[in-house]
Amino acid sequence: MPPRLNFHGASRSLAIRSRPSIALRQPGIAQVIARRGYAEKEEQQPTGPNQGGGIGHVSEEAADIDRVTGKTPPDIGQGTPVQEILKRDQEGKDKAPEVIKEDIGGAKASAETMTFENLLAMGQMQNVANGGLASDPVATIGHKYGLPELPLPPTSNLHYRYDPVITQVTNLLMKHGKLSAAQRNMAFILNHLRTAPPPTPSPAHPLLPGSPHPSHLPLNPIGYLTLAIDSIAPLIRIRSQKGAAGGGAALQIPVPLGLRQRRRQAVEWILNSANKKNSRGSGKSQFAQRFAEEIIGVIEGRSSVWERRNLIHKSGMSARANLLIMQRRRK
Amino acid sequence: MVFILGINFPETRIIQKSLQSFYGIGHQHSSRILAKYSIIPTQRLGGISAKTISAITAELSGMTIETDLRRKMQENIRRLRDMGSYRGRRHAMGLPVRGQRTRSQILTSRKLNRVERFN
Amino acid sequence: MATPLPLNCWRQKCLSRPFPSTRLFSTTSTKLALPVATKKSGATVKGQKKSARIKSKAPPKSTAKPPMPGERKAMRKRIVLSNTNALEVDGLVDLSREMTGSLQNHAGKVVGLEGATVDGLRAVEAFKTTQGWGLFRRPAVLIREESVQLGRRLVGVEQGKETLRVVVDGAKGTGKSMLLLQAMATAFVRGWIVLNVPEAQEVVNAVNDYAAIPGTTPTLWSQPAYTANWLAQIAKANGPILNTLKVSQKHNLPITVPSDTTLTRLCELGARDSDAAWPVFQALWSEITAPGRPPILMAVDSLSYIMDLSQYRDPDFNLIHSHDLVLVKHLTDYLSGTRTLPNGGAILAATSRSHAPVSLSMNLAITQQVERQKGEEITERDPYERKYDQRAESSLKGVEVLMLKGLSKVEARGLMEYWAASGVLRQRVDERTVAEKWALAGNGVVGEIQRGALRMRI
Numbered sequence: 072m073p074p075r076l077n078f079h080g081a082s083r084s085l086a087i088r089s090r091p092s093i094a095l096r097q098p099g100i101a102q103v104i105a106r107r108g109y110a111e112k113e114e115q116q117p118t119g120p121n122q123g124g125g126i127g128h129v130s131e132e133a134a135d136i137d138r139v140t141g142k143t144p145p146d147i148g149q150g151t152p153v154q155e156i157l158k159r160d161q162e163g164k165d166k167a168p169e170v171i172k173e174d175i176g177g178a179k180a181s182a183e184t185m186t187f188e189n190l191l192a193m194g195q196m197q198n199v200a201n202g203g204l205a206s207d208p209v210a211t212i213g214h215k216y217g218l219p220e221l222p223l224p225p226t227s228n229l230h231y232r233y234d235p236v237i238t239q240v241t242n243l244l245m246k247h248g249k250l251s252a253a254q255r256n257m258a259f260i261l262n263h264l265r266t267a268p269p270p271t272p273s274p275a276h277p278l279l280p281g282s283p284h285p286s287h288l289p290l291n292p293i294g295y296l297t298l299a300i301d302s303i304a305p306l307i308r309i310r311s312q313k314g315a316a317g318g319g320a321a322l323q324i325p326v327p328l329g330l331r332q333r334r335r336q337a338v339e340w341i342l343n344s345a346n347k348k349n350s351r352g353s354g355k356s357q358f359a360q361r362f363a364e365e366i367i368g369v370i371e372g373r374s375s376v377w378e379r380r381n382l383i384h385k386s387g388m389s390a391r392a393n394l395l396i397m398q399r400r401r402k
Numbered sequence: 403m404v405f406i407l408g409i410n411f412p413e414t415r416i417i418q419k420s421l422q423s424f425y426g427i428g429h430q431h432s433s434r435i436l437a438k439y440s441i442i443p444t445q446r447l448g449g450i451s452a453k454t455i456s457a458i459t460a461e462l463s464g465m466t467i468e469t470d471l472r473r474k475m476q477e478n479i480r481r482l483r484d485m486g487s488y489r490g491r492r493h494a495m496g497l498p499v500r501g502q503r504t505r506s507q508i509l510t511s512r513k514l515n516r517v518e519r520f521n
Numbered sequence: 522m523a524t525p526l527p528l529n530c531w532r533q534k535c536l537s538r539p540f541p542s543t544r545l546f547s548t549t550s551t552k553l554a555l556p557v558a559t560k561k562s563g564a565t566v567k568g569q570k571k572s573a574r575i576k577s578k579a580p581p582k583s584t585a586k587p588p589m590p591g592e593r594k595a596m597r598k599r600i601v602l603s604n605t606n607a608l609e610v611d612g613l614v615d616l617s618r619e620m621t622g623s624l625q626n627h628a629g630k631v632v633g634l635e636g637a638t639v640d641g642l643r644a645v646e647a648f649k650t651t652q653g654w655g656l657f658r659r660p661a662v663l664i665r666e667e668s669v670q671l672g673r674r675l676v677g678v679e680q681g682k683e684t685l686r687v688v689v690d691g692a693k694g695t696g697k698s699m700l701l702l703q704a705m706a707t708a709f710v711r712g713w714i715v716l717n718v719p720e721a722q723e724v725v726n727a728v729n730d731y732a733a734i735p736g737t738t739p740t741l742w743s744q745p746a747y748t749a750n751w752l753a754q755i756a757k758a759n760g761p762i763l764n765t766l767k768v769s770q771k772h773n774l775p776i777t778v779p780s781d782t783t784l785t786r787l788c789e790l791g792a793r794d795s796d797a798a799w800p801v802f803q804a805l806w807s808e809i810t811a812p813g814r815p816p817i818l819m820a821v822d823s824l825s826y827i828m829d830l831s832q833y834r835d836p837d838f839n840l841i842h843s844h845d846l847v848l849v850k851h852l853t854d855y856l857s858g859t860r861t862l863p864n865g866g867a868i869l870a871a872t873s874r875s876h877a878p879v880s881l882s883m884n885l886a887i888t889q890q891v892e893r894q895k896g897e898e899i900t901e902r903d904p905y906e907r908k909y910d911q912r913a914e915s916s917l918k919g920v921e922v923l924m925l926k927g928l929s930k931v932e933a934r935g936l937m938e939y940w941a942a943s944g945v946l947r948q949r950v951d952e953r954t955v956a957e958k959w960a961l962a963g964n965g966v967v968g969e970i971q972r973g974a975l976r977m978r979i
Contacts, residue, residue, distance in 0.1 A: 258976045265945070266604045266655055289606035290944040351588065351596065437834035440742075442727045449730070 236297045239331065243338045244362070256359035261292040263363035273372030278302045285370070299369040303340065303380050304333035307387045312397070324397060325387040340376045341365050404447040404455060407462045413448030420447060421458075425521065426467035435461060476519055483517050493517060600648045601655035602639065608944040609658050616662075621707045624664055624672040629931045631939040633661040634706055637761070641709040644758035646719035647702045647820075653971060657943050663936045663967075665696070667925060668703050675707055678865050679816050685867035686856055688824060688917065690874075690887050691925030694968025697871040700925065701820045704869055708818040713866065714759050714809055716751075718852065721823045722877075723747070725843050727832035734799070734847060741847045742833065748798035748848060749791060752805070756788035762815060763788065769811060772804040784808055799847065806851075810863055817866035821852055823873035825880040828913035844912050857916040870920075882910040886917035891924055927965025930955055936967070937974060946974055 194209030208218075219227075226232050233241070237257060245253035269286045272278055279302050288295040308328055311321040328336065345365040350357040368374035403410050404420075411420045421432040436443060438461070439454050447455075466474060482490030492499040498511045514521070588596075614620070615635040620627065634642070639660055642648060654660055662668075671687070678685045689697045701717075708715050718724060729747040733740050756763060763784040772778065775797045776790055784805060791801025809817060821827070827849045830840040843849045854860045855868045872883070885902055892899050902909060928936070934955045940946035948954055962969035 262656065262976070265606060266601070267606075269606065290608075291947060433834070434838050437838045438836045440732055440836070442730055442833070444728060445730065 234293050234297075236300065236334065237293060239334055240296065240300070240338055243335065243342065256356070256362070259356045259359035260363045260366070261296070263360060264292040264295045264366065265289050267363070267367055270367055270370040272370055276302075276372035276377045278370065288370070295370070296366060299366045300334050300337045300341070303369055303374075303376050304328075304337040305380050305383045306333065307383065308332075308336070309383065309386055309390060322393050322396070323386065323390040324393050325390050337376070337380075340379055341369065341374075344374060344376055404450075405459075406455060407459050407468075411447055413446065415447050416443075417441060417445050417447050417450060418443055421462075424462065424467050426465070426471040427462075431465075472520065476517075479517055479519055490517075493519070598650065600643070600650060602643070602648065602660050603658060604656055605658070606944075607656060607658045608942065610661075610939060610942045613661060613939075616706055616710055618710050618712075621672050621711055622676050624669040627664045628666060628669050629664070629929075629935040631661045631663050631935060633659060635710075638706050638709045641715065641758045642702060642705060645705065645715055645717035645754060645820075647705050647717060649698060649719075652699065653975065656945050656975065661939065662699065662703050662706065663928075663932060663939070664703075665928060665932045667700060667923060671700065671704055671923065672707055675704060675711070675818075675867060678867055679711065679713075680865075682816075682863070682865035684855065684858070684861040684865070685869075685921075686858060686919070687867065687869050687921045687923050688856075688887060688890075689869060689871040689923045689925060691872075692963075692966060693874040694966045694972075695925040695927065696967045697873075697925055698822055699967075700923070701822060701869055701871050704867070705818060705820055708816075708867075711816075712762060713816045713818050714755075714762055714814075716755055716817065716819045717758075718751075718819075718821045721821050721826040721849075724846065724849055725826050725831035725833070727834075731833050731846070733835075739845065740835065741845055741850065742841060743799040743847050745795035745798050748802055749793075749795040751848075752788045752798055752802060753792035755805075756785045756792065760785055766808065766814065768804075768808060770804075770807060772800075772807070774800050774804060776801070778804075812863065814864050816864050817862055819852060819855060819866070819868040821868075821870045823877050824870040825872060825877045825883050827853065828880040828883045828916070829878060829910055842912060844916065853916040856920060858919055880910065880913060881906060881908050882913040883917060885909070886914060886920070887922050890917075890920060890922040894922065927963060928959070928967050928970070929965065930959055933959045933965050933967075933970060936970070940975060948974070 191209055195205040195207075198207045198209065199205055226234075231238070241250070241253050241257045244256050267289065269289055272285055278298060282298050282302075283291070283294065288298070306328065307325045310324045310326045312324050313319070313321050341362065345358070345361040348361045348364070350361065365374060365376075369376055404413060404415075405411075406420060407424065409420075409423075418432045418436060421427050421435060422429070427435075433443070435458060436445075439457060441450065441454070479490070479493050483494055484490070489499050493515045494517050496512050496515045497504060498508055499515060502508070502511075610631075610633075613631065613633045614627070615633045616638065617635075620632070642660075648654055648660070674685055674687075677683075689700050691697055705715050705717060723729070724744070724747065729744045731742045731744050734743050766784045768778065768780060768782045768784065768787060776794055778787060778790060782790075787801060787805055787808070791798045791805070808814070827843040829843060831843045831846060831849075833841040833846070835841050844853055852868065852870075855862065856870060872887070885900070889899050934950065937946060937950045937955055937958065941948065941950045958970050958974050959965045961973050
């Protein structure tokens, strides 16, 4: 028996795929971020194909052409109201309904007279007309103060209002969970850096390449602090792999550190060294003062922290060969 | 060095502290003595005139302090003991006098409570 | 100390009274008993558990030289008025005599203080450690609306030879002490004599010696050391003026003062001998209030301290009222209006709203006066409240109140532009940043603006 023809089945396999009215969330391509950065890392914002330079959408193009030819360009900010079009179109104006004729003479139809839903719908239509999706965000209507510019600046969030270095160092200064005291110390440190005489860096311990002139540092205390920390931040740490050298002996393996890890290590060293100093006076700000003095000492190459950094780097260099051993093992 | 009631104190000592070093003078009495001679509580001995010091010494010699006070207390305890009262007996045994429990923590009574009590 | 008593101790001790009324039934057992072995200290019995020995490691001794007496305090109280790293602000005009008459032309702007004024202000301890002077190249103050008002009044009383009595009040961080400083700066540039009590707390909290003044009923109390110090301060701050003035009257003083002495010298003589300090101050006062002498500005900070009982005690161990301290009485007499300054002048008092005792009477007087100035219904005193102070209340009767609020946005902008020009604020100062800082600082509370913008503590 021949198989029965099943139309339903055939139709089932045919799909009418229209454009979705709601955009699917597409996972962005993961940005390749270098594992290790420097102080002045300035991350480039990823740009999509529609961002940046290129030809604008239809209305923008029309506006540009109108501007060049000397005509009144359409208002791109909002959907162009009928009244605006009729102003330019004398024939259409004559044939327009009575209501609109009255309206042109009197009050001009503006965004205020329209309800929010209308404006929203119009904005969505505008989006579709522009080749986008209806679900795209509708700009500049219904907001008293306008929408914020996107992407939001990183400091706009309550919890990230300070510079990332400041936040990290403040948290490292904190004892017993007393954030406010740590912040007070941080404020003192920055003020001390501001008021102390400009440092004179030593050639024996060069700072980060591209660092500003030392006389510019005091007026930029955050930069001052960041420069000191990043200058002594070690690139690697030494991991002891037990038994890897054979006979139970530990093998020293250099491991690269991330940006935050490097800074953390640097601050730990500075803290250690600041804690060993003696206070010169009394009061709450004495620890902060010692820490600030240590920062200046780092910039001027006086601090003992430089030796620790060099030691780590030197042993890292000598343990370089162990990386090969580990790789061979893995094979 | 400043002499108060035959005792020598360094000049940098705070006067209230030196007064309180006498047996029988505590915060209350020392504050009142200072108020009587218009001396501030943080005054050091070096800043007080010799006249005021001698007046304070005279004031102290009129009070029942040090040996007199110790003797008075010892007499009181001996009286209790001689009467054969419970309080006297507890003093003699070195046990708490005022009805405290004695299962643990009676170190203070062991240290202090005796017929010839010294402080 | 307490060695454990032998078991039969209570029998031996408590039951055997000093007189032989009772005896033990038998003494054999005690006599035959072995003597109690005394434990040798340090000897350990074999098999006995050793208690855990905690190593007490002595903390490392610091080899550094300890600070000298008073050095730590000096460091804490140190006032730095200059930051060589900060940029010099172009076009910063200094506060001058001509300017004080027409401060409204500089409203919302920052004006500098010239060297002589700064010296005077430093000598009267008008600068405070918390005011952030150390961030800028040189001291400068913001002329705000209230400064204009107060400046106009000061010029007015100078011409009319009246006594201006003002209490400056406002929330924490609104610039009360700074307004006092501005008034003192104005007084210095206009050639007034300035007397300042930088912190009223020090007058009443019983850290300076005191003595009863004989022959006064009720007894008044002088503070010799504080007065001597104050005289030295007055001499140093007002040196340029007092040097030109000579003693013109006869005074009955415990020290010999040659005639034709300058008033600076008189102050210094008083400062040297603390027992003579108060009589010398009285002599000085009668000299500077004599006809033809310059106007006087008196300023007190943290008013509520002197509106209550002090910490001093009288011989009967009662607390002395602040107004019985003769130095405080001198100030409150002028504040209450019972005495007036014949050559014109002002007494200004600022309250402290951060760490000062609550004086109910002062608060009530201020509230009532503010309502009176606004023409509102006046708050009555709470009939169930006991802690009012009658004397404080009467001393504040009829005092004008200058209530400080936050800065206006224009003033805030002027201040922030100055900060930016000094290089201390690294931000573009535009409408948006000003509005942001102003709003975050509780509608322009100036201390909070500084905290948010300069100290980076939000």
